Amino acid sequence: MAQWLTGEVIENYAWNQELFSLRVRTQPFEFIAGQFVRLGLPHEGGRVQRAYSLVNGPDEHVLDFLVNRVHDGLFSPLLHDLRAGQTIEVSQPPSGFFTLNEVPDGDSLWLISTGTGIGPYLSMLSTDIPWQRFKRIHLVHAVRYSADLAYNEKILQWVAEHPGQLTYQPVVSREDHAGALRGRIPALIQQGDLQRAVGDILDERAQVMLCGNPDMIRDAKTVLADRGLAKNLRRKPGNVTMEHYW
Structure with missing residues (x-):
């Protein structure tokens, strides 16, 4: 209780x-x-x-x-x-298993979110764990308008402190914004636009976390499964760890 x-x-x-x-x-x-x-x-x-x-x-x-x-x-x-x-x-006490100790090792960590779903990733990046475990980290934040890109200053400070290790890629769906991709995350993955933007590949050495809109999570999970990246389960470790945000 x-x-x-x-x-x-x-x-x-x-x-x-x-x-x-x-x-x-x-x-x-x-x-x-x-x-x-x-x-x-x-x-x-x-x-x-x-x-x-x-x-x-x-x-x-x-x-x-x-x-x-x-x-x-x-x-x-x-x-x-x-x-x-x-x-x-x-x-x-606090709850939940959407944590890095539930994520297997890999070369790259993709922190993909929509809206307020970026919150858990900011907490993770405030610790030493991701920086010590992964060679490359890609923080992807999808929003409707550029005004929704919260914590930008904090994120860019991390990018400056970890050059070559952290990439920040905003995605804005309803307006053009400098440096941002435009569209839905599943389509950007399927077309390869997201991978090209961050300069990395989604392969069996990638670990992907998905947090936010259930529609994004469902569709991104399907696209990633088509690429051979399976859902991460305790009984059967995989590449994709998910958190539905409502």
Whole structure:
């Protein structure tokens, strides 16, 4: 049964009108990069709660959550309205198996996401693990508009600190943006555009993580399977590890 910590909102940072990062301080707790907790708020005499991945690294003391407001949703508008000094509940213990210790070894690591699905990858990249285990890391973030490319400054700092090891490839579907590909990730993989953009190949030495839109995950999984990259299972290790984000 989940326990709850009371946290204080430190910042509600708006990337745009709908996308925001909610930063919360609680008493310290341990988690593995890629895991999630539930956030809870009082509502109509009870508690409303939803699961959100931790964007911050395990050694960082302020919790960070990337949230997109869904106007007809119940919970995300409540989070959107929170301000510094207000309180929120955070579940314990953290959960989830979308972590690098579940991913087999390989030469390259492809961190492919849509929307807020980039969150777990930012937590992973805040640790030493990916840098020590993989020769090449490709962070791919697909969004509708360029304004949705959150944490750009942090990512570009990692690129500068790890030249030749980390590649950042944005994908913007509804407008042109300098340096970004345009289209859907499954099609970009199938046509080879993504591989050409990052200068690498998807072969049996690649490990791919998919996080975000279930349609992207389903279609990308099919395209990757056609290339011989099978789903990664504990009982049968493979190349593709997935996390559906809603």
